[in-house]
Amino acid sequence: MPVSGSVLVITGSFDPTADLVIEELARRAVPVFRADMAWFPSSLTLAASLEGLGWRGTLATDQRSLDLSNVRSVYYRRPTAPEFPDDMPPEARAVAMAEARRGFGGLLAALPCPWLPPPGRAADAEYKPLQLRVAAEVGLHVPRxxxxxxxxxxxxxxxxxxxxxxxxxxxxxxxxxxxxxxxxxxxxxxxxxxxxxxxxxxxxxxxxWIPKVHEVRLTVVGDRLFAAEIHAGSAAGHVDWRSDYESLTYRMCDPPAAVGTSVRRLLARLGLNFGAFDFIVSPSGEWWFLEVNPNGQWGFIEQATGLPITAAICDYLEGNRR
Structure with a gap:
């Protein structure tokens, strides 16, 4: 059953991907408070005290405030760093940045609610050597x-x-x-x-180099998998599809059962509840793991294929998880 309370969305001031989630949560009448770390401390005020077993207080802008004890979940996208006055001496800026990270960031991390994705785990998973090793251990094909x-x-x-x-x-x-x-x-x-x-x-x-027919972007939200073939129409796009978006076409597909099992195991090992996986599909039909982005883009895949990724993320944040 969904739980009550607000969803805290932590992301940059311009983030069309997060906008999709916020708009869907609004349609569901779920309260949302959006903030960027860059707003702190000039336009984002924090006041919280430890009373009994949990932190109580508010996060506030000039226009809105959030009751920290009423946060049901946090959607952590791509916030920018706290900003301080231009005339602040470098030594003071370094201290203020460290204190903001440990104080403001630490308080948010102490909220007793689910994060999508957990920022510490996501930061660890950014290390390619780690994810490649774990991918091999859970049974995925990994290039030498x-x-x-x-x-x-x-x-x-x-x-x-x-x-x-x-x-x-x-x-x-x-x-x-x-x-x-x-x-x-x-x-x-x-x-x-x-x-x-x-x-x-x-x-x-x-x-x-693994010969390929096409690539696949496999987005995982909780336990739900959304896969789309990516077909490149240029030589540059065939090597790296990010280099030529204009040449790409997309098609929904179903991952092999063994791949689905392995990616769920990989995310569990990394402590993640979200992942944007990139695979190569070889001429023989084998899926080869390239990487997993713990906070990767997915809006372009949903736009091209209709895969309901926004809805799945909102389900998770709302408390309807499976």
């Missing part, structure tokens, strides 16, 4: 992978595979260069592209 800052080791890895390898960053890399927006996507390398001296500058991740 090398992490190194040794150009010679990368060359030996490619030679041993005898096939193309893929370089991919550990986290999204976006920025501006000469006034242009740029991003680093997965790249296919031939054995003779290695060794490369730039590999020595930091950690790099290389994987064997």
């Amino acid at each position: 992978t090398l992490i190194t800052n040794d150009p010679a080791a990368a060359s030996r890895f490619a030679d041993r595979l005898g096939s193309p390898v893929v370089y991919k960053p550990f986290s999204p890399i976006r920025g501006t260069l000469d006034g242009r927006s740029v991003a680093v996507y997965a790249n296919v390398l031939r054995p003779d592209d290695l060794p490369h001296p730039d590999i020595a500058t930091t950690a790099h991740l290389f994987q064997e």
Whole structure:
């Protein structure tokens, strides 16, 4: 049965994905309080005291307030960091930031309610080496992978595979260069592209290239699975579909039963109740795990396929979980 109380949505001031959830909760007449960590302390006021077994108090803006003892769940999306006055000395700013994280953030973490996803667990799960190891342990197909800052080791890895390898960053890399927006996507390398001296500058991740028919974005909310095939219509999109959204088409699909079992086990091992999984589907029909994003985008998948991901997230936040 759904429980009463407000849903606290913690995200950036501009987040169309969170907007979908807030709009659906409003249609269900579920109270919502939206806040960004960046509003603290200038436009977000916190006052809470420990009385008996729990914290009591309020989180307030100039227009609204939230009774912290009446929070039924927290939807944690992509908040930005607390902001302090421009003229604050750097030393004081560092102290204020640490105190905000441990005080404001710590108080929110102490609320006795479900989080989707739990921020600490989500932060741990961002580490690719961890999720790749756990994926292999729960029975998913995982490409052979090398992490190194040794150009010679990368060359030996490619030679041993005898096939193309893929370089991919550990986290999204976006920025501006000469006034242009740029991003680093997965790249296919031939054995003779290695060794490369730039590999020595930091950690790099290389994987064997798995031939694919298409990819799949599998979104998991609680125990519910929503899978969509992603078909790329360009060479760049075939290597990394994020590099060419305009070429993509989508189709709903059903994951193999064994994959469904394994992804649920993986999320349980990582302590997560949400995950946006990326898989390659090979010509023989095998699903190969690439990564899981503990707070990945899903709005574009719902828009393209009609998969009811927003409704599933709202069900979970409302207290109707299965």
